[in-house]
Amino acid sequence: MARILICDDEPNIVVSLEFLMRQQGHEVRTVGDGDAAIAAVAEFDPDLVLLDLMLPGRDGYEVCQTLRADGYRMKILMLTAKGREAEIAKGLAVGADDYVTKPFGTQDLVARVRQLLGAGA
Numbered sequence: 001m002a003r004i005l006i007c008d009d010e011p012n013i014v015v016s017l018e019f020l021m022r023q024q025g026h027e028v029r030t031v032g033d034g035d036a037a038i039a040a041v042a043e044f045d046p047d048l049v050l051l052d053l054m055l056p057g058r059d060g061y062e063v064c065q066t067l068r069a070d071g072y073r074m075k076i077l078m079l080t081a082k083g084r085e086a087e088i089a090k091g092l093a094v095g096a097d098d099y100v101t102k103p104f105g106t107q108d109l110v111a112r113v114r115q116l117l118g119a120g121a
Contacts, residue, residue, distance in 0.1 A: 007055065033055050038066055053087075060080065061094050068095035077098045078096045
């Protein structure tokens with residue numbers, strides 16, 4: 001199974017995502033801010049990052065851009081309440097592989113994670 005890093009500062013979201021991803025058999029690590037996300041990627045070497053946009057310190061755009069500039073090629077799925085076209089386009093432009101707006105359906109999220117990990121929907 002895959003290693004998944006969850007980066008979100010909302011405890012309820014983190015608990016839900018952690019449960020959902022562990023239920024799918026993935027190894028999971030969680031962090032609550034952008035700087036911790038960058039450090040955790042270097043240490044944990046995830047296959048996929050579930051990345052909130054609105055984080056303390058560096059926001060999700062900055063984290064994604066930094067990871068790509070540093071040469072990391074894991075899949076990045078942005079999770080955010082920001083759903084305007086310009087925000088989605090910016091997320092994809094800085095290197096996200098997919099973008100999901102909150103609130104999201106758990107089955108849709110699981111399908112997208114599977115697709116990004118190459119396991120089909």
